[in-house]
Amino acid sequence: MNPGFMQQxxxxxSVNDHHHLQDMFxxxxxxxxxxxxIVKPDPEMEECWVGFDAGAYxxxxxxxxxxxxxxxKVSNIHGNASSVLVSPKxxxxxxxxxxxxVSEKEKKxxxxxxxxxxxxxxxSNGNNxSNGNNHNKEASTKATSKDKPKVSEDQKKxxxxxxxxxxxxxxxxxxxxxxxxxxxxxxxxxLQDLVPGCNKIIxxxxxxxxxxxxxxxxxxxxxxxxxxxxxxxxxxxxNMDNTFTKEMFDSxxxxxxxxxxxxxxxxxxxxxxxxxxxVSYRGLDMGINSAEMGLRSISSPISIPETFMxxxxxxxxxxxxxxxxxxxxxxxxxxxxxxxxxxxxxxxNDAK
Amino acid sequence: MSPPQQxxxxxxxxxxxxxxxxxxxxxxxxxxxxxxxxNTRIRRSHRVKLAAYASMAYVVGSRRAWSxxxxxxxxxxxxxxxxxxxxHKITTPLRHHHVHAGSAKRRTPNYxxxxxxxxxxxxxxxxxxxxxxxxxxxxxxxxxxxxxxTADYIKxxxxxxxxxxxxxxxxxxx
Numbered sequence: 001m002n003p004g005f006m007q008q009x010x011x012x013x014s015v016n017d018h019h020h021l022q023d024m025f026x027x028x029x030x031x032x033x034x035x036x037x038i039v040k041p042d043p044e045m046e047e048c049w050v051g052f053d054a055g056a057y058x059x060x061x062x063x064x065x066x067x068x069x070x071x072x073k074v075s076n077i078h079g080n081a082s083s084v085l086v087s088p089k090x091x092x093x094x095x096x097x098x099x100x101x102v103s104e105k106e107k108k109x110x111x112x113x114x115x116x117x118x119x120x121x122x123x124s125n126g127n128n129x130s131n132g133n134n135h136n137k138e139a140s141t142k143a144t145s146k147d148k149p150k151v152s153e154d155q156k157k158x159x160x161x162x163x164x165x166x167x168x169x170x171x172x173x174x175x176x177x178x179x180x181x182x183x184x185x186x187x188x189x190x191l192q193d194l195v196p197g198c199n200k201i202i203x204x205x206x207x208x209x210x211x212x213x214x215x216x217x218x219x220x221x222x223x224x225x226x227x228x229x230x231x232x233x234x235x236x237x238x239n240m241d242n243t244f245t246k247e248m249f250d251s252x253x254x255x256x257x258x259x260x261x262x263x264x265x266x267x268x269x270x271x272x273x274x275x276x277x278x279v280s281y282r283g284l285d286m287g288i289n290s291a292e293m294g295l296r297s298i299s300s301p302i303s304i305p306e307t308f309m310x311x312x313x314x315x316x317x318x319x320x321x322x323x324x325x326x327x328x329x330x331x332x333x334x335x336x337x338x339x340x341x342x343x344x345x346x347x348x349n350d351a352k
Numbered sequence: 353m354s355p356p357q358q359x360x361x362x363x364x365x366x367x368x369x370x371x372x373x374x375x376x377x378x379x380x381x382x383x384x385x386x387x388x389x390x391n392t393r394i395r396r397s398h399r400v401k402l403a404a405y406a407s408m409a410y411v412v413g414s415r416r417a418w419s420x421x422x423x424x425x426x427x428x429x430x431x432x433x434x435x436x437x438x439x440h441k442i443t444t445p446l447r448h449h450h451v452h453a454g455s456a457k458r459r460t461p462n463y464x465x466x467x468x469x470x471x472x473x474x475x476x477x478x479x480x481x482x483x484x485x486x487x488x489x490x491x492x493x494x495x496x497x498x499x500x501x502t503a504d505y506i507k508x509x510x511x512x513x514x515x516x517x518x519x520x521x522x523x524x525x526x
Contacts, residue, residue, distance in 0.1 A: 184496060184499065187496065194506050211483065212482050221516075222405070226403075226404055227400075229520055232524065
C-alpha cells in the first residue's frame with residue numbers, strides 16, 4: 001500500500017513478539033488499524049474512526065467486528081504478557097489517571113490519522129522502549145489502583161472510558177456528554193486536517209464556516225468540471241480513436257521494437273471494429289494515467305495551476321509507464337490486437 | 353500518504369484509481385447511451401455530474417450514509433425522470449428551462465425530518481443546518497455522524513475533483 005504502512009508494521013513487529021503477528025496473519029486481518037488496536041483495544045471509541053479511515057482505503061470488511069475479534073483473540077492468547085493488557089488495567093485505575101490515559105489514547109488515535117507522526121513515534125520508541133514504558137505506566141497505575149484488573153471479560157463491556165477528574169461532575173449524563181464533546185472535537189480536528197487553510201482558524205464556528213465553504217466549492221467544481229467534460233466528451237470517441245492509435249504506436253516503439261510480425265494494417269483496423277472494448281480499455285488507461293498524474297497534488301486539491309502544470313507536462317512517451325505497458329502486453333497476449341510491425345505503422349500513422 | 357515515485361508502485365486499490373476507473377466507466381456508458389437521449393448541453397453536463405456522483409457513491413459502497421443517499425437519489429431520479437418526461441411531452445415545449453430548474457431544485461434536496469434537529473454542538477445551529485444540506489443523507493444523523501460523513505464526503509469529493517480535473521486537462525490537450 002504505502003511505505004509508511006509497511007514500516008509501521010515492521011516497527012510493530014519489533015515491538016511485540018512474533019506470535020502476535022503470526023496469529024494475526026493467520027486471521028488475515030493485519031491492518032494498520034488492528035495493529036494499532038492491539039496496543040490499545042478500545043472498541044467503541046475506535047470503531048467509528050476505523051471505519052473512518054477505511055473510507056479512505058476502501059476495505060470492504062466490517063472493521064469494528066474485526067477489531068473486537070483481534071482484541072479478544074490477542075487477549076486470549078496472551079494471558080498476562082505484554083502491552084496488550086495495559087489499557088484495560090489502566091481503565092480500571094484511579095480517576096485522575098484514567099483521564100490522563102484517555103488523553104493519551106486520543107493522541108494515539110490522532111497518530112492513527114496522520115500516519116507519519118505515528119510512525120516516527122513508533123520508531124523513536126524503538127525496540128523495547130515502548131514496552132518498557134508501558135510496563136512502567138502499568139506499574140504506576142497498579143500501585144494506585146484499588147480494583148483488581150479483570151482483563152478478558154472487561155474488554156467487551158467497557159464503553160465509557162472517561163471518568164471525571166477531581167472537581168468535575170460524576171453522574172453518567174455529564175460523563176457521556178464529556179465523551180461526546182471529546183469525540184466531536186476529535187472529528188473537528190480531523191476535518192481541520194482535511195480542509196486546506198483551516199489550520200489557522202481557531203474556534204468551531206469559523207472552522208465550520210470554512211468546511212461549509214470548502215464543500216460548496218468542491219461541489220461547484222464538480223459541476224463546472226462536468227460541464228467542461230460534457231463539452232469535451234462528444235468528440236471523445238473520435239479522439240480516443242486517434243490517440244489510441246498514436247499511443248499504440250508509442251508503446252509499440254518503446255516496448256516492442258524488436259517485434260517483427262508480418263501482419264497487415266488492415267488486420268489492425270479490423271481489430272478496431274470492436275471499438276467499444278478498446279475504447280473502454282483506453283479510457284481505463286487514461287484514467288489510470290491521469291490519476292497517477294494527479295497523485296502528486298493530492299494534498300492540495302484546489303491548486304489548479306499545479307495540476308495544470310502536471311498535465312501540461314503530460315508526455316505520452318515519457319509517462320507511459322511500465323504498468324500500462326504491462327497492460328498492453330496483456331492485451332497483446334489476449335490476441336485482441338495483433339502485433340504489428342512498427343515501421344509499417346509509423347508510415348501509416350504519418351500518412352494518416 | 354506519500355506519493356509513489358515509481359509508477360510501478362501504484363496502488364490499484366487506492367481511492368483515486370478506483371474513482372477514475374468507475375467514472376470513466378460511467379462516462380462510457382453515457383456515451384453508448386447517448387443516442388436515445390436528447391443531447392442538449394445542459395442535460396449532458398447534468399448527466400456527467402450524475403456520473404461523477406454515482407461513481408463516488410459506487411466506489412465508497414453502502415458503508416457510508418452519504419453514498420447510500422446518493423445512490424438512492426439517483427435511482428429514484430431515474431423513475432422520477434420518466435414521469436417528468438411524460439409530463440414534458442404533454443405540457444411544456446420549453447424543455448430547457450424546465451430541466452434547468454429541475455436540476456437546480458434537485459441539487460438542494462429537501463430534508464424532511466425536523467424532529468431530528470439535535471441540539472447544536474457547534475454553538476449556532478445555522479451552520480449545522482447548512483452542512484446538513486450540503487452533505488447528502490445527513491439529515492437523520494446526530495452531530496458526530498454528521499462530522500464523520502462530512503469528512504469522508506470531503507475526502508471523496510476532493511479526489512473526484514482531482515480526477516475530473518485531470519481528465520479535463522487530458523482531453524483538452526488531445
